[in-house]
Amino acid sequence: MSERKPDDAAPIVRMEKLNKHFGSLHVLKDVDLSVIPGEVVVIIGASGSGKSTLIRCINGLEEFQSGKLEVDGKVLEPYGKASKALQQIRTEVGMVFQQFNLFPHLSVRDNITLAPRKVRHASRDEAGETAQRLLDRVGIADQADKYPSQLSGGQQQRVALARALAMEPRLMLFDEPTSALDPEMIGEVLDAMRELAREGMTMVIVTHEMTFAREVADRVIYIHEGEIVEQGAPKEVFDTPQRERTRSFLSRVL
Numbered sequence: 001m002s003e004r005k006p007d008d009a010a011p012i013v014r015m016e017k018l019n020k021h022f023g024s025l026h027v028l029k030d031v032d033l034s035v036i037p038g039e040v041v042v043i044i045g046a047s048g049s050g051k052s053t054l055i056r057c058i059n060g061l062e063e064f065q066s067g068k069l070e071v072d073g074k075v076l077e078p079y080g081k082a083s084k085a086l087q088q089i090r091t092e093v094g095m096v097f098q099q100f101n102l103f104p105h106l107s108v109r110d111n112i113t114l115a116p117r118k119v120r121h122a123s124r125d126e127a128g129e130t131a132q133r134l135l136d137r138v139g140i141a142d143q144a145d146k147y148p149s150q151l152s153g154g155q156q157q158r159v160a161l162a163r164a165l166a167m168e169p170r171l172m173l174f175d176e177p178t179s180a181l182d183p184e185m186i187g188e189v190l191d192a193m194r195e196l197a198r199e200g201m202t203m204v205i206v207t208h209e210m211t212f213a214r215e216v217a218d219r220v221i222y223i224h225e226g227e228i229v230e231q232g233a234p235k236e237v238f239d240t241p242q243r244e245r246t247r248s249f250l251s252r253v254l
């Protein structure tokens with residue numbers, strides 16, 4: 001849904017034959033994944049299929065054992081080596097989790113300004129202005145002085161989004177951002193994500209919100225037991241899935 005030129009854009013994520021094990025459990029099996037700037041990729045699949053592990057590998061939260069992984073031109077080595085690239089990637093890739101993971105002892109404003117001040121050495125005023133602008137953008141401009149526990153789940157998740165955006169990420173990862181929310185709060189978070197997609201942010205999103213996926217995704221990837229079974233435009237994957245596994249998964253969730 002965003003403006004982009006697929007042909008001349010170098011991928012921001014370039015994953016080739018990535019394998020990840022937890023002990024004897026083979027969680028990701030020869031996963032190939034390229035994401036180009038401006039692309040919105042939605043990953044779907046059953047619980048335990050490896051969706052979280054896959055996106056956590058992209059910002060180095062999980063190490064992998066074999067394969068190639070390059071994020072924004074920086075190479076992540078197997079077994080978590082090359083810590084300089086890892087540090088760079090962590091500052092360039094924003095992540096929003098299912099459990100908002102806000103710092104409970106910090107105000108909303110301080111949650112958002114912490115990383116820009118510590119990592120980017122932004123001044124208090126400068127970081128504060130950015131925080132205010134971002135809070136405005138996610139629709140909670142009047143909440144800056146509150147603490148996370150004083151906010152609803154939907155508001156907390158929007159703070160988490162603003163906090164990630166404060167680092168001006170080149171790529172945003174979302175791991176089931178609405179799964180912990182009461183139903184009436186899901187819409188406000190999806191709206192903020194929709195807006196971000198419209199502005200051209202590169203996004204990889206794990207979600208069970210199929211209506212949202214259909215509307216926002218440029219590409220939907222179905223993963224089953226650590227393997228990409230099927231991928232394509234949402235219309236293709238949802239309306240005419242080619243593989244039996246995809247059909248059976250979709251019949252359960254749609």
Ligand code: ADP
Pocket residue numbers: 022025027045046047048049050051052053054
């Ligand atoms: P999903 O996000 O699709 O539900 P995950 O990526 O969380 O799946 O998990 C994939 C598989 O890896 C599951 O079998 C899960 O139990 C296992 N797993 C995930 N994290 C760990 C871990 N830290 N240690 C051992 N096994 C794990």
Ligand code: MG
Pocket residue numbers: 051052053175176
């Ligand atoms: Mg998960």
